[in-house]
Amino acid sequence: MKKSLFAAALLLAASIPAYAVDVPELKADFQEFGVLPEGVYMGEAMGVAINSKGHVFVFSRSNTSGDIFRSIAAQLFEFDHEGKFVREIGRNLYGFGFAHTVRVDKDDNIWTTDKGTDMVVKFGPDGRVKMVFGRKQEAADFPTGPIERVTPPRAPSPAGFRQVTDVAWDPEGNTYVSDGYINSRIAKFDTDGNYVTSFGEPGSGPGQLNTPHTIAGDAKGLIYVGDRGNGRIQVFDRDGKLVRIMTGANDVSLPKVFHPIRQPPPPGAVVTNHTVSPGSPWGICITPANAKGEQFLYTADSYPGRIYKMTLEGKVLGTIGTGGRTIGHFGDVHSIACESENVIYAAEELNWRVQKITIHP
Numbered sequence: 001m002k003k004s005l006f007a008a009a010l011l012l013a014a015s016i017p018a019y020a021v022d023v024p025e026l027k028a029d030f031q032e033f034g035v036l037p038e039g040v041y042m043g044e045a046m047g048v049a050i051n052s053k054g055h056v057f058v059f060s061r062s063n064t065s066g067d068i069f070r071s072i073a074a075q076l077f078e079f080d081h082e083g084k085f086v087r088e089i090g091r092n093l094y095g096f097g098f099a100h101t102v103r104v105d106k107d108d109n110i111w112t113t114d115k116g117t118d119m120v121v122k123f124g125p126d127g128r129v130k131m132v133f134g135r136k137q138e139a140a141d142f143p144t145g146p147i148e149r150v151t152p153p154r155a156p157s158p159a160g161f162r163q164v165t166d167v168a169w170d171p172e173g174n175t176y177v178s179d180g181y182i183n184s185r186i187a188k189f190d191t192d193g194n195y196v197t198s199f200g201e202p203g204s205g206p207g208q209l210n211t212p213h214t215i216a217g218d219a220k221g222l223i224y225v226g227d228r229g230n231g232r233i234q235v236f237d238r239d240g241k242l243v244r245i246m247t248g249a250n251d252v253s254l255p256k257v258f259h260p261i262r263q264p265p266p267p268g269a270v271v272t273n274h275t276v277s278p279g280s281p282w283g284i285c286i287t288p289a290n291a292k293g294e295q296f297l298y299t300a301d302s303y304p305g306r307i308y309k310m311t312l313e314g315k316v317l318g319t320i321g322t323g324g325r326t327i328g329h330f331g332d333v334h335s336i337a338c339e340s341e342n343v344i345y346a347a348e349e350l351n352w353r354v355q356k357i358t359i360h361p
Contacts, residue, residue, distance in 0.1 A: 328355075
């Protein structure tokens with residue numbers, strides 16, 4: 001088993017990246033989105049989501065920073081469609097520690113995933129807590145501190161998380177949680193929050209995961225998992241059966257000129273983790289169906305710092321932007337929200353902002 005996994009890892013390292021495919025750069029307009037009240041600041045913008053009314057939610061590593069057993073680095077902001085500040089949700093919430101993502105379901109419930117507390121929290125549209133998943137380490141416990149990674153990994157508890165990353169749903173309302181940096185698996189819960197099953201395990205083979213960092217569901221009930229450490233998107237059915245693996249973004253030719261903020265491993269290095277490889281998915285979103293019933297997937301990488309538009313089958317249709325610090329460039333797009341096929345929002349970890357991107361049809 002160990003030999004086969006090692007061989008799969010070598011194969012993956014040899015096949016990514018190729019940089020051979022030329023695709024068009026999509027023309028787009030960019031604007032920094034969201035105006036906070038005086039004296040309130042955006043930190044690392046980790047999550048972004050949009051509800052049915054066009055309101056935009058941003059989960060930020062702002063407020064105070066430090067050990068989650070004392071201070072916290074997570075604030076959830078709501079803006080209207082024009083970027084006017086509406087409210088802060090969950091201020092000083094027990095489940096907030098180190099923000100990771102925010103998502104909004106079909107009923108306009110707001111869901112946060114917190115890497116620091118290992119908790120997923122469901123808020124109603126009114127901002128009140130409706131359901132919680134997972135449990136953080138208690139300040140009174142001994143010892144407390146960051147979760148240790150061990151080899152081989154410890155078996156996950158059915159409904160507990162270790163550095164959780166994201167959440168998605170199928171058309172029936174079942175919830176899928178990407179559990180994330182340590183467990184590298186997907187946990188499924190029913191509409192009442194009851195644990196159903198788990199699929200995926202640490203590794204680089206088909207169906208195995210290396211930091212499932214982002215997750216989304218399509219109208220047919222397929223679950224798209226951004227398998228960031230393996231540099232690919234894996235697609236599963238609602239029972240956890242692998243449907244296909246998408247690596248098209250890995251092969252797109254590098255821009256002639258770009259200025260990424262985060263740098264990849266040096267040439268010649270043995271790469272077994274593709275977090276900073278071209279095309280490796282940091283954040284994904286799937287668009288609502290257009291008039292033809294089509295949906296598209298957007299995914300973002302850290303290096304060279306682009307957003308890719310793809311079909312749900314994995315064909316890359318075009319790219320948006322490159323790495324950098326000015327508007328129209330990106331510094332680790334950690335999350336994407338799809339308002340429509342041609343309007344998306346990108347939350348940037350390193351540039352501390354959200355950009356609204358209007359793509360020319």
